[in-house]
Amino acid sequence: MSASATSDLATPAATDAAEAAVEAISGAAGQEVSFSLALSQDQKDIREWVHGFAADVMRPAAHEWDEREETPWPIIQEAAKIGLYGFEGIAQFFADPTGLGLPIVNEELFWGDAGIGMSIMGTSLAVAAIFGQGSGEQIGEWIPRCFGTVDDLKVAAFCASEPNAGSDVSGVRTVAKFDEATNEWVLNGQKAWATNGGISDVHVVIASVDRELGSKGHAAFVVPMSEAKGISQGTKVSKHGLRASHTADVFLDDCRIPAGHVLGGKEKLDERIARVREGKKAKSQAAMQTFEASRPTVGAQALGIARAAYEYALDYAKEREQFGRKIIENQSIAFTLARMKLEIDAARLLVWRASWMGRNQVPFENAEGSMSKLKAGEVSVWVTERAIQILGGNGYTREFPVERWHRDAKIYDIFEGTAEIQQLVISRAISGMHIK
Ligand SMILES: Cc1cc2nc3c(=O)[nH]c(=O)nc-3n(C[C@H](O)[C@H](O)[C@H](O)COP(=O)(O)OP(=O)(O)OC[C@H]3O[C@@H](n4cnc5c(N)ncnc54)[C@H](O)[C@@H]3O)c2cc1C
Numbered sequence: 001m002s003a004s005a006t007s008d009l010a011t012p013a014a015t016d017a018a019e020a021a022v023e024a025i026s027g028a029a030g031q032e033v034s035f036s037l038a039l040s041q042d043q044k045d046i047r048e049w050v051h052g053f054a055a056d057v058m059r060p061a062a063h064e065w066d067e068r069e070e071t072p073w074p075i076i077q078e079a080a081k082i083g084l085y086g087f088e089g090i091a092q093f094f095a096d097p098t099g100l101g102l103p104i105v106n107e108e109l110f111w112g113d114a115g116i117g118m119s120i121m122g123t124s125l126a127v128a129a130i131f132g133q134g135s136g137e138q139i140g141e142w143i144p145r146c147f148g149t150v151d152d153l154k155v156a157a158f159c160a161s162e163p164n165a166g167s168d169v170s171g172v173r174t175v176a177k178f179d180e181a182t183n184e185w186v187l188n189g190q191k192a193w194a195t196n197g198g199i200s201d202v203h204v205v206i207a208s209v210d211r212e213l214g215s216k217g218h219a220a221f222v223v224p225m226s227e228a229k230g231i232s233q234g235t236k237v238s239k240h241g242l243r244a245s246h247t248a249d250v251f252l253d254d255c256r257i258p259a260g261h262v263l264g265g266k267e268k269l270d271e272r273i274a275r276v277r278e279g280k281k282a283k284s285q286a287a288m289q290t291f292e293a294s295r296p297t298v299g300a301q302a303l304g305i306a307r308a309a310y311e312y313a314l315d316y317a318k319e320r321e322q323f324g325r326k327i328i329e330n331q332s333i334a335f336t337l338a339r340m341k342l343e344i345d346a347a348r349l350l351v352w353r354a355s356w357m358g359r360n361q362v363p364f365e366n367a368e369g370s371m372s373k374l375k376a377g378e379v380s381v382w383v384t385e386r387a388i389q390i391l392g393g394n395g396y397t398r399e400f401p402v403e404r405w406h407r408d409a410k411i412y413d414i415f416e417g418t419a420e421i422q423q424l425v426i427s428r429a430i431s432g433m434h435i436k
Contacts, residue, residue: 037352039104043096047104053084054112062113065244066404071199072116072244073153079120080150087144090124099359103300103351110304114408115244117301119155122195122245123147126156126204128294129220133263142222146202156202159191159250160291166192167421169206170215174252176207178266184256185221190234191250193415198233198248201226204263205252209273216276220263223255230255241407291416295369296354299376302412303348306380309387309405310340317390333390340383347376367422367429374422377412384409 039047057078065072079085084105093101109117123146130142148154165171174189187207191197203223210217223231234249259266275282314337317328327333354372357364364370384406388395395402413419427435 039100043100043104046093046101047108050084050105050108051111053079053082054108058109058112058116062116062401062404066115069238069243071119071246075116076120076155077150077153080147080153085120086147090127097359099355099357100352102297103355106297106300107304107307110301111308113244114301114305114405115242117304118195118242118245121301123156125158125195125294126202129158129204130222130263132293133220135265138222138263142202145224148201154201155196155199156204157194157196157200157250158204159194159197160206161192161194162190163192167418172206172208172218174205174207175211176209176219176221178259182256183259185259185262187221187223187252187255187257189252191252193237193247194250196246197250199246203231203250209269213273213276216282217273219269221257222261222263223252223257228255228257240410241404242411292364292369293358295373295416296351296358298412298416299347299351299354299372302376302380302409303344303351305405305409306344306383309384309402310337310344312402313337313340313387313390327390336386336390340386343379343383347379350375365429367426370417370422370425373416374419374426377419380409380412
């Protein structure tokens with residue numbers, strides 16, 4: 001359309017609207033805007049700092065710890081020394097009012113290595129449960145104990161899943177009975193796939209105080225291994241990916257803990273259970289609260305793995321020559337890389353939106369937390385698989401890191417709610433119906 005054709009079409013109303021828009025744009029110059037995707041200098045500094053640790057300390061150690069399938073204590077200690085692992089660090093990342101502190105840190109750490117990253121960040125699931133459900137006193141007592149100190153390092157575990165209760169947390173069979181005579185809880189049951197299970201001091205255990213109430217009868221209990229008898233580690237799981245992160249069953253066998261170890265306090269729990277028994281509304285169940293809050297952060301971890309694979313594949317495609325030209329000069333390779341970048345950026349926007357909503361207590365009316373985790377998990381699996389393809393035979397060997405990244409990425413379709421469960425949560429949220 002020519003300039004004259006444009007002016008021919010201009011009506012007085014359109015001209016007024018255009019003038020109003022120009023005025024608004026020029027008037028906005030220098031004013032504070034309420035929407036921005038620009039990172040603050042503090043956020044950029046934190047990103048650079050964590051990236052440095054990921055590149056210099058984690059990446060070079062990644063292959064070794066993946067092969068060893070052991071918790072990389074020396075690396076967690078290095079992270080603790082610089083304040084990246086510990087109560088103060090996590091509090092600082094969480095305090096960012098935009099909500100972007102935690103996803104930025106997680107993306108960089110998992111760009112470095114996911115197995116080591118999970119060894120550093122696995123503790124935060126227990127921390128999130130204590131922070132979300134504990135009283136002020138419990139937060140002050142237990143969260144520092146989750147991390148220990150640089151010289152006496154600890155990790156923590158969040159134990160919700162059981163052999164027969166994975167996606168369906170209402171199937172939890174671990175029971176907590178209150179013993180009035182000794183003023184203690186007595187826990188019995190088996191927990192499955194607990195990250196850091198059995199090697200932690202603090203275990204946050206989801207147990208049922210009334211099995212007839214399903215997940216509404218659940219509560220979260222702090223079980224410190226150093227003090228409680230009757231808690232022990234079961235089989236350590238040998239895994240497909242995330243192999244530097246410890247995963248194990250945890251057994252509770254007449255495990256006694258003081259009355260005050262139930263998160264939120266016994267009085268509040270008794271009140272809540274009484275409300276549920278009367279058929280009144282009560283706060284959502286203990287495990288789901290923790291998962292809902294942590295989903296965008298978990299999505300950010302998946303993103304970090306995807307970005308690592310994308311960057312590696314891009315560099316490789318610009319170097320590798322076949323048929324007398326760089327392989328990236330073939331559209332099929334270049335377009336794949338373009339889509340990898342596109343999908344990663346799209347997923348990051350969902351993760352950042354949900355993180356901002358979570359931090360600012362904007363309700364997840366359309367399950368935006370689940371959306372972010374679902375998208376980031378699927379992108380990570382797809383991008384890492386494509387990266388293997390771009391590296392060809394090299395991509396399939398353990399001499400190159402992309403096959404490890406693909407193995408690591410797959411868990412993001414499974415834990416903290418499988419891809420199917422995220423779709424269930426989203427479809428229920430958007431429809432208001434009980435989709436099965
Ligand atoms: C490495 C690792 C670390 C973990 N860390 C922890 C941890 O720290 N703490 C913890 O509590 N748990 C942890 N888990 C457990 C994890 O959260 C569960 O594995 C996950 O929730 C899935 O449960 P499941 O394995 O029992 O699968 P299942 O629930 O048996 O699901 C099997 C398949 O059926 C599908 N399915 C199930 N129900 C439905 C449905 N209604 N509609 C459609 N499809 C459905 C699932 O999507 C899946 O594809 C970890 C697991 C792993 C592997």
